[in-house]
Amino acid sequence: MVVPSSISSSPSPNERVIRAEIPIIDLSKKRSQVRELIVKASEEYGFFKVINHGVAKQTIEKIEREGFDFFAKSASEKHKAGPPNPLGYGIKNIGFSGDKGEVEYLILHTNPQSISQRSKSISKDPSKFRVCGSCAVNEYVHAVRNLACEILDLMAEGLWAHDKTVFSRLIRDVDSDSLIRLNHYPSFNDTNLDDWDPSLPYHHHHHHMKRKSRIGFGEHSDPQILTLLRSNDVEGLQISLENGMWVSVPPDSSAFCVNIGDVLQAMTNGRFISARHRVMANSAKARMSMMYFGAPPLHAWIAPLQELITRENPPLYRAFTWCEYKKATYSLRLGDGRLDLFRVHDHHHHEHTIVAA
Numbered sequence: 337m338v339v340p341s342s343i344s345s346s347p348s349p350n351e352r353v354i355r356a357e358i359p360i361i362d363l364s365k366k367r368s369q370v371r372e373l374i375v376k377a378s379e380e381y382g383f384f385k386v387i388n389h390g391v392a393k394q395t396i397e398k399i400e401r402e403g404f405d406f407f408a409k410s411a412s413e414k415h416k417a418g419p420p421n422p423l424g425y426g427i428k429n430i431g432f433s434g435d436k437g438e439v440e441y442l443i444l445h446t447n448p449q450s451i452s453q454r455s456k457s458i459s460k461d462p463s464k465f466r467v468c469g470s471c472a473v474n475e476y477v478h479a480v481r482n483l484a485c486e487i488l489d490l491m492a493e494g495l496w497a498h499d500k501t502v503f504s505r506l507i508r509d510v511d512s513d514s515l516i517r518l519n520h521y522p523s524f525n526d527t528n529l530d531d532w533d534p535s536l537p538y539h540h541h542h543h544h545m546k547r548k549s550r551i552g553f554g555e556h557s558d559p560q561i562l563t564l565l566r567s568n569d570v571e572g573l574q575i576s577l578e579n580g581m582w583v584s585v586p587p588d589s590s591a592f593c594v595n596i597g598d599v600l601q602a603m604t605n606g607r608f609i610s611a612r613h614r615v616m617a618n619s620a621k622a623r624m625s626m627m628y629f630g631a632p633p634l635h636a637w638i639a640p641l642q643e644l645i646t647r648e649n650p651p652l653y654r655a656f657t658w659c660e661y662k663k664a665t666y667s668l669r670l671g672d673g674r675l676d677l678f679r680v681h682d683h684h685h686h687e688h689t690i691v692a693a
């Protein structure tokens with residue numbers, strides 16, 4: 337049963353948010369060093385930043401301009417690119433299970449035909465977006481896909497996988513199901529507090545709490561292999577540590593944030609963790625982020641790498657197709673732990689318990 341709710345993701349008022357050190361990895365350093373740092377960060381946090389990543393400033397600026405132009409359009413214009421099915425324009429509603437956030441977004445498939453199809457409905461002057469919009473997106477996709485593949489190859493090397501392209505070839509495949517997503521979080525000011533209850537007496541404390549607790553995008557892990565995220569210089573992104581603390585990620589428009597997805601957690605047999613993250617929307621400036629979600633083709637099989645399976649480390653997950661995983665994802669809530677559905681149960685241990693009982 338689907339229970340729509342808009343308050344489920346509200347953070348508790350006294351939960352702790354800290355400014356811990358998030359690994360920043362300089363990709364221009366020695367390869368043998370870089371791959372070790374990447375593996376370490378992927379095991380400890382499932383999250384890190386990369387600098388000197390080689391994606392041209394202009395490539396980023398072009399798509400960013402197209403994104404801001406799109407979100408600046410009137411609501412009726414933007415709705416022409418919606419509702420999200422799941423591709424397209426959406427506002428406040430995330431997915432199909434009742435999740436909500438202070439965000440509007442545009443989700444595109446990365447294959448060029450799909451981008452040019454979509455761009456017909458995402459510009460006032462359709463011919464203009466077709467030319468500028470879709471080539472800005474294609475150029476960006478090309479650049480971030482290469483960066484994602486480079487990082488995935490470094491990971492495979494760092495894990496001593498036999499096949500160094502075991503991860504990257506899934507997103508290089510022409511049938512890869514990768515996505516581009518632009519999220520736009522409105523600026524926060526006292527006048528756009530649409531959930532403010534005017535019947536309540538003005539109370540500074542209450543007001544102050546609302547200021548700090550507006551959820552832009554609720555807590556979740558990304559289902560794909562790897563996410564490359566960048567934003568303008570506005571804060572909001574937080575990642576969750578295993579001890580339940582939240583870490584604010586300082587904004588840096590020149591860096592990319594790398595986020596391990598559920599599929600990579602499964603393929604590394606749990607050695608890499610898919611980081612849980614969320615976005616708060618309490619800044620006086622609007623935030624715009626762009627995500628590349630690197631995904632396998634729909635019919636690709638996902639299973640833990642042989643090299644990472646030993647007597648001490650038996651397979652934690654059963655094999656599944658990306659199609660199957662995606663279906664599970666869309667049937668669940670944003671914050672649900674979908675990977676748990678694919679965990680292998682320890683039969684030996686189970687039998688033993690029954691005998692002992």
Ligand SMILES: C=C1C[C@]23C[C@@]1(O)CC[C@H]2[C@@]12CC[C@H](O)[C@@](C)(C(=O)O1)[C@H]2[C@@H]3C(=O)O
Binds near residue numbers: 443515670
């Ligand atoms: C509530 C949902 C939105 C989402 C699909 C889902 O049912 C659960 C996962 C969500 C998520 C999170 C990461 C990406 O932004 C996304 C595109 C994805 O693949 O999984 C979104 C989905 C979405 O917004 O369509």
Ligand SMILES: O=C(O)CCC(=O)C(=O)O
Binds near residue numbers: 567625
């Ligand atoms: O907007 C962001 O910075 C992150 C959003 C996110 O996590 C997502 O779209 O999956």
Ligand SMILES: [Fe+2]
Binds near residue numbers: 556613
């Ligand atoms: Fe995410």
